Amino acid sequence: MMARYPGATRTGRRARLVHSRSGTNAKPPAEFTKVPGLLCCVMPMVSPQGPTGGVSDPGLQKLLSSLDQLETKADGAKSDLLFLKELLQSAEFQNLLELHDKVTTPRGQRSATYLRERHGSRSGEEMLAGMTPSTEVEELGNILKNVHLKIALRDFQPVLPEVPYAVDEDEESVKIVRLVKGADEPLGATIHMDEESGKIKIARVMLGGAADRSGLIQSGDEVHEVNTIKVAGKSPTEVVQILSNSTGPITLKLVPGDVDSALYREGKIRVRALFDYNPVEDRYIPCKEAGLAFIRGDILHIVHQDDANWWQARKEGDTNMRAGLIPAKQLQERKEMLRTTVHGEPMKGCSKGNKFSPKLNKKSKKMKKLAFHINQNEDQNSEEILTYEEVEQYLPRGSSSRTIVLIGPSGVGCSTLQNEIIATDPDKYRKPAIYTNCPKRSCETDGEEYIHLNKQEMEKSLQNKQYYEHWEYKGHLYGQSVDTLKSIIRDNHIPVVTCSQPQGIKFLRSAEIKPYFVFIKPPTLTQLKATRTNSKDEDLEEMVQMSDLIYINYGYYFDSTLINNDLQTATTQIVDLSKQLQHDVQWVPSTWT
Ligand SMILES: Nc1ncnc2c1ncn2[C@@H]1O[C@H](COP(=O)(O)OP(=O)(O)OP(=O)(O)O)[C@@H](O)[C@H]1O
Numbered sequence: 001m002m003a004r005y006p007g008a009t010r011t012g013r014r015a016r017l018v019h020s021r022s023g024t025n026a027k028p029p030a031e032f033t034k035v036p037g038l039l040c041c042v043m044p045m046v047s048p049q050g051p052t053g054g055v056s057d058p059g060l061q062k063l064l065s066s067l068d069q070l071e072t073k074a075d076g077a078k079s080d081l082l083f084l085k086e087l088l089q090s091a092e093f094q095n096l097l098e099l100h101d102k103v104t105t106p107r108g109q110r111s112a113t114y115l116r117e118r119h120g121s122r123s124g125e126e127m128l129a130g131m132t133p134s135t136e137v138e139e140l141g142n143i144l145k146n147v148h149l150k151i152a153l154r155d156f157q158p159v160l161p162e163v164p165y166a167v168d169e170d171e172e173s174v175k176i177v178r179l180v181k182g183a184d185e186p187l188g189a190t191i192h193m194d195e196e197s198g199k200i201k202i203a204r205v206m207l208g209g210a211a212d213r214s215g216l217i218q219s220g221d222e223v224h225e226v227n228t229i230k231v232a233g234k235s236p237t238e239v240v241q242i243l244s245n246s247t248g249p250i251t252l253k254l255v256p257g258d259v260d261s262a263l264y265r266e267g268k269i270r271v272r273a274l275f276d277y278n279p280v281e282d283r284y285i286p287c288k289e290a291g292l293a294f295i296r297g298d299i300l301h302i303v304h305q306d307d308a309n310w311w312q313a314r315k316e317g318d319t320n321m322r323a324g325l326i327p328a329k330q331l332q333e334r335k336e337m338l339r340t341t342v343h344g345e346p347m348k349g350c351s352k353g354n355k356f357s358p359k360l361n362k363k364s365k366k367m368k369k370l371a372f373h374i375n376q377n378e379d380q381n382s383e384e385i386l387t388y389e390e391v392e393q394y395l396p397r398g399s400s401s402r403t404i405v406l407i408g409p410s411g412v413g414c415s416t417l418q419n420e421i422i423a424t425d426p427d428k429y430r431k432p433a434i435y436t437n438c439p440k441r442s443c444e445t446d447g448e449e450y451i452h453l454n455k456q457e458m459e460k461s462l463q464n465k466q467y468y469e470h471w472e473y474k475g476h477l478y479g480q481s482v483d484t485l486k487s488i489i490r491d492n493h494i495p496v497v498t499c500s501q502p503q504g505i506k507f508l509r510s511a512e513i514k515p516y517f518v519f520i521k522p523p524t525l526t527q528l529k530a531t532r533t534n535s536k537d538e539d540l541e542e543m544v545q546m547s548d549l550i551y552i553n554y555g556y557y558f559d560s561t562l563i564n565n566d567l568q569t570a571t572t573q574i575v576d577l578s579k580q581l582q583h584d585v586q587w588v589p590s591t592w593t
Pocket residue numbers: 364366367408409410411412413414415416417500531532564565566567568
């Protein structure tokens with residue numbers, strides 16, 4: 001009996017005894033606290049009454065009677081007997097006894113009848129019978145008659161069935177996990193056969209999926225049974241079949257693996273996808289249903305990266321919290337190399353050259369630029385395999401803004417749009433001056449449209465790779481420098497530039513310049529013919545083809561795409577975009593932040 005009284009050290013007992021005595025003499029009244037719309041009641045402690053102190057438990061009554069008989073015989077231990085009696089009669093002890101009985105009584109036997117038996121002698125009316133009548137006591141009586149309090153004495157429904165397993169006493173720690181998941185929701189875990197032991201194990205748990213939400217399944221756990229069907233000797237495909245044939249809750253019998261659960265803490269990395277991915281078409285993925293499809297430019301939240309081949313990711317902003325499998329960077333690179341070397345297929349999402357236009361139009365100044373580059377500047381990173389780029393959020397502060405870079409096929413209207421944008425607010429938007437060794441004309445102010453250098457200086461600056469793009473026209477050299485952009489930014493203006501060469505893109509992609517690439521796309525051929533009346537049809541056709549090629553090869557760099565059909569509309573769209581960029585949160589390469 002004493003063991004039931006928690007913390008019953010000798011000192012503790014004395015302290016409680018004193019408290020109990022004062023409680024016996026002074027009955028505290030019922031206390032009420034009124035909260036608008038809610039009445040809370042703090043019940044008074046019911047004091048022991050009569051020879052057995054109002055004790056209802058028959059066993060306890062018997063024990064107390066025995067103590068009474070002992071009292072006459074135990075001369076020297078009367079105080080101890082008194083202590084014991086008061087302890088057994090105390091309300092705290094009886095509450096504890098009642099609690100103990102509730103916990104130890106099998107659930108099925110704890111019926112309404114049982115509860116009535118236990119509480120019958122302490123109905124609301126009887127509990128109030130010994131109290132001095134008052135408005136508070138009357139109000140308490142009404143509360144005790146309340147239907148909600150009566151319901152609280154019943155068993156709640158539905159009663160869950162017992163776990164349908166008899167677990168052997170000597171079986172090493174086994175966990176029985178019952179998963180309740182949505183009808184079309186996958187398990188959220190993949191399985192594999194351990195090569196050494198031949199056992200079926202949980203290969204990975206998809207973050208946010210049904211298995212993960214249970215908090216009970218970990219990678220490395222050994223699967224023994226699925227819905228009472230033993231899986232020993234079965235292949236992973238057969239186990240998957242059992243799982244997909246199961247309707248309703250899934251019960252798994254697992255032997256825990258020794259994996260540190262800390263491994264499953266959600267990662268924070270965000271990446272921009274630089275290629276399209278469809279798990280249905282991927283023959284390497286361990287489970288197509290677990291895959292996450294995405295397209296180039298999507299921002300992915302990498303939640304788990306421990307598997308060298310398969311990462312778990314969610315699409316940023318997606319309301320579905322379940323992670324999906326995507327190929328890890330190294331795996332994607334290996335797959336691409338295999339595809340191109342073994343199967344001889346062209347490399348996907350890979351920069352292959354430096355040309356925004358394959359043909360030379362001798363009349364065009366821009367084409368002259370390209371002629372220079374085709375012959376002399378090969379793209380150094382033409383074999384880079386594009387997978388993912390780590391990104392972070394960037395919130396513009398003060399007057400800082402992104403540099404607007406217009407890219408498109410020759411003749412689409414990048415230079416025209418550049419001038420139109422600047423004309424909307426020349427104090428805000430600026431065009432960088434061009435370095436050249438072309439002699440200065442009388443109408444020109446040095447540093448405004450051109451910065452004039454002599455031939456040696458121009459050649460030296462070219463050798464020093466000072467320009468993000470450069471060209472030759474009528475025997476003179478021209479170069480567009482990053483320094484001129486930086487000075488525009490320092491003066492709190494927004495640079496608006498055109499970029500006609502692929503290597504220029506990489507040059508510009510830096511934390512200082514923070515380029516925002518707008519791809520200028522031509523409208524349909526019919527619209528082009530209607531609006532560009534001075535151009536030949538074959539040039540317009542070539543422009544459309546070139547636009548598609550640029551997008552295929554460099555589209556992963558573009559932040560926006562805009563069709564230049566009506567000049568005024570296109571100008572307004574870019575100006576609006578630029579305004580948004582001055583205050584909106586944006587995803588930028590993590591190296592910029
Ligand atoms: N929306 C438009 N509607 C009609 N004509 C346009 C439009 N945009 C540009 N143009 C015209 O198309 C021609 C080519 O424009 P622009 O020089 O700006 O092209 P670009 O992209 O800079 O090409 P390049 O690099 O070869 O100079 C110009 O005559 C220009 O007036």
